[in-house]
Amino acid sequence: MLKRKYGSRYDWKRILKRSYVERYIVSPEFEGYVTLFRMHTVSAPLHKTYEGKSVCIADEGFSWMQHFPTGKRYSVTTVFNGDNEIVQWYIDICSENGYCETNGPWMDDMFLDLIVLPTENSGE
Numbered sequence: 711m712l713k714r715k716y717g718s719r720y721d722w723k724r725i726l727k728r729s730y731v732e733r734y735i736v737s738p739e740f741e742g743y744v745t746l747f748r749m750h751t752v753s754a755p756l757h758k759t760y761e762g763k764s765v766c767i768a769d770e771g772f773s774w775m776q777h778f779p780t781g782k783r784y785s786v787t788t789v790f791n792g793d794n795e796i797v798q799w800y801i802d803i804c805s806e807n808g809y810c811e812t813n814g815p816w817m818d819d820m821f822l823d824l825i826v827l828p829t830e831n832s833g834e
Contacts, residue, residue, distance in 0.1 A: 712804075712805055712818040712819060712820060713818070713819045713821075714816050714817070714818055714819070715802075715816060715817055715819050716810070716813045716814055716815070716816045717730075717732060717743065717745030717747065717776045717778065717814050717815045717816070718730050718732075718745065718747065718813050718814045719747050719774075720813050723753070724752055724753050724754065724756065724768065725749050725751070725752055725753075725768075726750075726751040726752060726753055727749075727750040727751035728747065728748060728749060728750060729747075729748045729750065730745065730746070730747050730748070730814075731745070731746050732744070732745040732746075732814050732815060733745075740777065740779060741779065741780045741781075742777060742778045742779040742780040742782070742807065742815075743777075743778040743780075743807075743809065743814070743815035744775065744776070744777050744778075745774075745775070745776045745778070745814065745815060746773060746774075746775050747773065747774045747775075747776070748772075748773045749768060749769065749770060749771065749772045749773070749774075750770065750771075751770060752768060752769055752770050755768060755769040755770075756768035756769070760825060760827060765797060765798060765827065766791070766797070767789050767797060767798060768789075769791075769792070770792065771791070771792025772789065772790060772791055772792060772797075773789075773790045773794075774787050774788070774789055774790075775787070775788045775790070776788075776815075778807045778809075778815040778816075778817060779807065780807065781807075782807065783803060783804055783805065783806070783807075784801055784802060784803055784804060785801070785802045785804055785807060785817040786799060786800070786801050786802075787799070787800040787801075787802070788800075795828075796828050797827075797828075798825055798826065798827050798828070799825070799826040800823060800824075800825055800826075801823065801824040801825075801826070802817060802819050802820075802822075802823055803820050803822035803823065803824075804817040804818050804819050804820055805818045805820055806818045
């Protein structure tokens with residue numbers, strides 16, 4: 711079963727105050743929509759656990775930048791914390807990306823995901 715997810719996250723009730731922008735980009739490296747979703751006020755932070763480590767992925771001051779490449783079957787979300795540091799990259803495998811005039815770019819999520827966490831600088 712697929713679930714349609716929008717870059718605007720218009721239906722995400724955890725986010726009480728937000729801002730959102732989107733742009734269609736055409737360049738040699740990328741063609742498609744890029745969105746930026748900013749969380750100003752949240753009802754509660756959202757944490758996920760990866761290999762025993764809790765990672766906050768949504769809280770006040772956080773931003774999600776999402777790429778919806780045209781004609782591709784994936785979408786990439788970059789999560790930034792309140793200090794604009796990357797928290798994670800989340801790659802969704804989807805059946806299709808598209809656009810809706812009302813809610814902006816979307817993907818039909820197939821629930822096949824790849825999560826990449828930044829590596830810690832060990833000083834080596």
